[in-house]
Amino acid sequence: MKRSWIKFFLSTHGILFLFFIYAPIVMVVVYSFNSHPVNMMVWKEFTFDWYWSIFGYPTQLNEQTLYVESTDQLLASVKNSLIVATSTTAFSTILGTMTALSLYRYRFRLQTFYRGLLFMPMVMPDIVLGIALLIFFVTFSIKLGLMSIIIGHCTFLISYVFVVVSARLAGMDDTLEQASADLGANPWVTFRRITLPQILPGVIGGALLAFIISMDDLVITYFIAGVDSTTLPVFIYGMLRRGVKPEINAIATLMLVFSFAIAALGLLLRRRS
Amino acid sequence: MARKGDSRRLAFLLGPTTLFLGFFFLGPLAVMVLYSFLEPGLYGGVEWNFYHWNYGRILGWADGEWEEFDLVYAKIFMRSVRLALMNVGITLLICYPAALWVRGLTARWRTLVVFMITLPFFVSLVVRLFCWVLILRPSGFLNSALLGLGLISEPIDIIFTETAVLIGMAYIFLPFMFLPIYASIEKLDHSLIEASSDLGGGPLQTFFRVTLPLTLPGILAGAVLVFIPSLGNFIVPDLLGGAKVMMIGNLVEQQFLSARNWPFGSALSVMIMLIMFVLIVLYLRRLGRSELVG
Numbered sequence: 001m002k003r004s005w006i007k008f009f010l011s012t013h014g015i016l017f018l019f020f021i022y023a024p025i026v027m028v029v030v031y032s033f034n035s036h037p038v039n040m041m042v043w044k045e046f047t048f049d050w051y052w053s054i055f056g057y058p059t060q061l062n063e064q065t066l067y068v069e070s071t072d073q074l075l076a077s078v079k080n081s082l083i084v085a086t087s088t089t090a091f092s093t094i095l096g097t098m099t100a101l102s103l104y105r106y107r108f109r110l111q112t113f114y115r116g117l118l119f120m121p122m123v124m125p126d127i128v129l130g131i132a133l134l135i136f137f138v139t140f141s142i143k144l145g146l147m148s149i150i151i152g153h154c155t156f157l158i159s160y161v162f163v164v165v166s167a168r169l170a171g172m173d174d175t176l177e178q179a180s181a182d183l184g185a186n187p188w189v190t191f192r193r194i195t196l197p198q199i200l201p202g203v204i205g206g207a208l209l210a211f212i213i214s215m216d217d218l219v220i221t222y223f224i225a226g227v228d229s230t231t232l233p234v235f236i237y238g239m240l241r242r243g244v245k246p247e248i249n250a251i252a253t254l255m256l257v258f259s260f261a262i263a264a265l266g267l268l269l270r271r272r273s
Numbered sequence: 274m275a276r277k278g279d280s281r282r283l284a285f286l287l288g289p290t291t292l293f294l295g296f297f298f299l300g301p302l303a304v305m306v307l308y309s310f311l312e313p314g315l316y317g318g319v320e321w322n323f324y325h326w327n328y329g330r331i332l333g334w335a336d337g338e339w340e341e342f343d344l345v346y347a348k349i350f351m352r353s354v355r356l357a358l359m360n361v362g363i364t365l366l367i368c369y370p371a372a373l374w375v376r377g378l379t380a381r382w383r384t385l386v387v388f389m390i391t392l393p394f395f396v397s398l399v400v401r402l403f404c405w406v407l408i409l410r411p412s413g414f415l416n417s418a419l420l421g422l423g424l425i426s427e428p429i430d431i432i433f434t435e436t437a438v439l440i441g442m443a444y445i446f447l448p449f450m451f452l453p454i455y456a457s458i459e460k461l462d463h464s465l466i467e468a469s470s471d472l473g474g475g476p477l478q479t480f481f482r483v484t485l486p487l488t489l490p491g492i493l494a495g496a497v498l499v500f501i502p503s504l505g506n507f508i509v510p511d512l513l514g515g516a517k518v519m520m521i522g523n524l525v526e527q528q529f530l531s532a533r534n535w536p537f538g539s540a541l542s543v544m545i546m547l548i549m550f551v552l553i554v555l556y557l558r559r560l561g562r563s564e565l566v567g
Contacts, residue, residue, distance in 0.1 A: 003476060006476055009370075011374055013370045013371060013374060014370075014375065017374075017390075018386070018390075020367075021390065021393055021444075021447065022389075024401070024404030024405060024407075025393070025404060027404065027407065027408070028404050095290045095293060096290075098286045098287070098289065099286070099287060099290045102287045103287075105286075106283045108283065114287070117294060117298075117299075118294075121294075121298055125501055125502055125506075125545055125546075125549065126502070127522050127545070128302075128305075128546050129298075129301075129302075131305065131525060131529055132301035133297070133301045135301065135304050136297070136300060136301035139304055154293065154297070155293075155294065158290060158293070158294070187282065212395050216395075216396075216397040216398060218397070218508060232397075233397055236397075236403070240406065241512075244403075244406060244407065252400040252403055252404075255396070255397050256396055259396045259397065260392065260395075260396075263395040267388060
């Protein structure tokens, strides 16, 4: 039958599609445990040594580990990334939520303008925003460093939080708020006791999204990071440009685990609400 | 609307974002546009006088003093547009059948598979591209496998070609194409498809006359969402394309970090931004604003 052929074609394609997405990732994870020091592609034996070596511990592979001296830089970049992502998340979650509330609650003339303004940073190509911020910071003599990266990330992450929280607000029950107001609660009490608990899953979801995007951002950070404020993705990018080394497998695997963990957390939260 | 204190509360809620985005989003973009009309200084930096040759250079015009007519930048521009369009085509061909497949699954599997397809979006771009560097480089996985199987006798050069760039870009932008298409396929009213086949339409006819036109909004959204970031991308061509497959993004990066011709880099960037605006406006005109902005 013709239809069964179509079905067969679609499922084969679908399975290949998932294979295309996951095979490269699985490959990196597998090879991060390969002890072959010269050719990463030839399987020798299982080892944790690359993981030890990125944290600067002595291993049998030490002669080949070229990054022992840059372990400090690596850890510094991780620290920078965490500082940036945490501050960015806090700031953009608050502003994004406030903006979502105001556009949902009030009708005013500039609403279309604001929706457009919030939409723009999400579609603006990274490189355009990155160099625009670079020119801006240099022109106004704002020092490039963690602060400039945090500002840069917030410019587009406010929008992401805004979208997630707005979606949550759209599905909210208005009558509770009206009841609260009718019963004499002031707007702040209504917000804290009624609105916030209802939109909280959206706020947390938006915060997680902001955190993960900020942790992973490469292009914008690449342009506006100062000399001593490298973040993890920029550090790895620099390493990759200089050549492929087995340690990158191990670092990449750790980053994968971290990203997957946060994504899974987000999914769990969405399930529970 | 007229309740007392409303406008004060609105200003309180909206004020900080307005100031922030006005200052650090619109501000930088305005300064960038300004820069694109300034004269590049001899040793980096800018001279503060009006200078339109930055845009002329993109099209190859000589500035009458230092440069000869040269299409090198226009060619890089055209290559970027071509590769971005090809990427739209490739991701569409991969994602559309995949979305049809996901729709046909049971509800439980559907959730799982959609999650699996979205998951890589949360993995760092560098990590995802690193995977492909490992696969495609001369001593990489692909060559090792093909040599091992005896299919080729010496390593083939895939990395640093347009093919490598296209593979890398398709890999990165798949979720941007899949999700809008899947959303429109999921919304599709199944009874229309049944009606079509009840009335004697074959599977192909039903697809081209019913399914495809009804899911066109999703395809267009995916195309815009893939095209815009592909056009300005510089990480993929940098890691997988090398010097041979330069795109506008690489050119911009060069102007800022090595050539130190910021005004020219800004002009190129303004061009990318203009293309983006035109596409978004066309898209919104066609569909009404609800789909993308909503």
